[in-house]
Amino acid sequence: MSSLPTFWNEFTAWLPHVQLAHFLIVSAILFALGLYGIVTRKNAILVLMGVELVLNAANINLIAFSRYSTLRLDGQVAAIFVIILAACEAAIALAIVLNIYHRFRTINVDEVSNLKE
């Protein structure tokens, strides 16, 4: 466990040379933001946007590991399947949201608490 100034010096020397960890940090920030959006937003469409942010963060991870390791293209194929499933999820979820709107006249997820009218 190095002391704080040493850590800071190493960190600032490390920062301008982009490596795997830089991409992982961006992806982690994106993941945390998406999680916050999922939990706090009232509007169902904004919850879906949070889900998309989380999926994009996962995709950045997959592609970064496929470049910085010996996995080569396997990570990119996994990312393609993630994109396919994200498209399916968005279509189905928006259809459900439209149905909820027709029935309850609102899409705030905290007000829609009945399974049946």
Added chain:
Amino acid sequence: MQLFDLVFYVFAVITIVSAFIVVFSKNIIYSAFSLLFTFFGVAGLYVLLQADFLAVTQILIYVGGILVLMLFGVMLTNKVINVDIKTGTIQTIPALILVAIVAGTLAGLFYSTWRTAGSSMITLPPTTTSLGEMLMTGYLLPFEVASIILLVALIGAAMTARRNRKVAP
């Protein structure tokens, strides 16, 4: 600092700042449009990682498909004329705790591994041909399953979103 690093930081800043706007903006329209910039920034990061096919796919599917779908959702479920497209937040404190736990875990992992994590990168040739070959050989079964899932999602979404109509007995 080389060009690669500079471009990385440009795209990273675009991605993260617009993701902040997505999560914290009060206006749904602003959120939707800054999600556009988030997707473009992520596509730029894909280009930096030599995933050219995936970058184009990201722009085509996310920006051209999912984002337009979400804008349709916003327009169809809000009274845009009444300018009442603001939205509130709930459960801010539990969410902050949850996100702090997740971010703390990730930061701890980062602190213990950042000196040794993969500094050597491989150089990939243009990926489209080999991705197509992999989808048709090693990943054939997931590929077919994905196509069936897309078909099911298509039919299911069309059936779900349709107005209920009286079926003739």
